[in-house]
Amino acid sequence: MAVMTPPVVLTIAGSDSGGGAGIQADLKTFAALGAYGTSVLTAVTAQNTLGVTAIHPIPVDVVAAQLEAVLADLPVAAVKVGMIGDPAVGELLASWADRLPNLVVDPVLVATSGARLAETASVAPLLKSPCVLTPNRQEAAALVGEPVETVPQMAAAAQKLGGRAVVVTGSELAVDVLHFGGVTETIAGEPVATVNNHGSGCTFSSAIAVRLALGDRVPEAVRAAKKYVTAALAGGRDWQLGAGPGPLNHFAI
Numbered sequence: 665m666a667v668m669t670p671p672v673v674l675t676i677a678g679s680d681s682g683g684g685a686g687i688q689a690d691l692k693t694f695a696a697l698g699a700y701g702t703s704v705l706t707a708v709t710a711q712n713t714l715g716v717t718a719i720h721p722i723p724v725d726v727v728a729a730q731l732e733a734v735l736a737d738l739p740v741a742a743v744k745v746g747m748i749g750d751p752a753v754g755e756l757l758a759s760w761a762d763r764l765p766n767l768v769v770d771p772v773l774v775a776t777s778g779a780r781l782a783e784t785a786s787v788a789p790l791l792k793s794p795c796v797l798t799p800n801r802q803e804a805a806a807l808v809g810e811p812v813e814t815v816p817q818m819a820a821a822a823q824k825l826g827g828r829a830v831v832v833t834g835s836e837l838a839v840d841v842l843h844f845g846g847v848t849e850t851i852a853g854e855p856v857a858t859v860n861n862h863g864s865g866c867t868f869s870s871a872i873a874v875r876l877a878l879g880d881r882v883p884e885a886v887r888a889a890k891k892y893v894t895a896a897l898a899g900g901r902d903w904q905l906g907a908g909p910g911p912l913n914h915f916a917i
């Protein structure tokens with residue numbers, strides 16, 4: 665039987681040893697949605713559902729070598745960027761941006777547990793690239809320098825941030841705001857009552873990258889990713905993995 669070649673998607677992000685967020689969430693999302701996942705590690709975190717106890721940034725030349733190795737050999741159709749632990753890596757990725765197709769940037773700054781994972785300066789160089797930017801409200805507030813709590817404030821922030829498109833995510837509000845092609849729209853989902861939300865942003869941005877790799881336009885990709893993250897949150901509502909906020913169930917679709 666002939667086997668179809670899946671689209672190749674790349675995640676450039678940090679490792680979460682607890683498996684719920686970062687590279688691990690990204691690769692599970694790619695697999696669940698039918699893409700072949702590749703990865704460039706920017707940092708190793710010692711982390712579980714309770715918090716982050718150590719962060720080891722990967723030296724910029726080793727990040728560059730991983731990126732070159734993947735891009736030299738595999739037909740990458742979309743790229744998701746997560747945690748960037750070092751401004752030099754942000755500069756490196758910005759210099760490569762025109763060779764990173766269907767770029768989705770999740771400006772990871774603070775973990776759900778409250779740990780600082782990266783500084784705004786690390787992601788700043790990439791903000792000028794033609795990417796789909798997916799900040800949560802806290803990250804959007806840090807990037808625009810204004811409070812972002814309400815849906816109108818999410819819309820204002822989405823319009824201020826540049827790039828190909830911006831989606832400000834609303835976490836437990838289950839409402840996101842997309843600004844694309846001069847149009848701002850609210851994307852409302854079903855709220856899921858769960859404590860297991862660790863890695864929801866990583867999962868959402870990775871799902872957008874897969875859908876772009878499969879040929880969706882940005883609004884369709886964002887809507888499909890919203891459906892997927894809602895299903896993965898609902899599918900992990902009742903399981904217990906770790907004593908803190910647990911992971912999503914990426915294969916509950």
Ligand SMILES: Nc1ncnc2c1ncn2[C@@H]1O[C@H](COP(=O)(O)OP(=O)(O)OP(=O)(O)O)[C@@H](O)[C@H]1O
Pocket residue numbers: 685774775776799800801833834835836837838839840853854855856857858861862863864865866867868890893894897
């Ligand atoms: N309880 C929930 N019910 C429904 N949708 C949710 C819920 N929590 C998050 N979402 C959705 O998950 C997606 C990711 O958004 P969120 O704002 O949680 O990202 P984030 O805070 O960056 O995540 P993280 O930092 O945990 O990786 C968005 O589409 C958001 O609406």
Ligand SMILES: Cc1ncc(COP(=O)(O)O)c(N)n1
Pocket residue numbers: 677678679680685686687709711746747772774775776777781861862863864865866
């Ligand atoms: C390596 C890594 N990348 C991203 C996150 C954000 O995810 P969350 O906000 O759900 O903790 C994380 N905790 N760890």
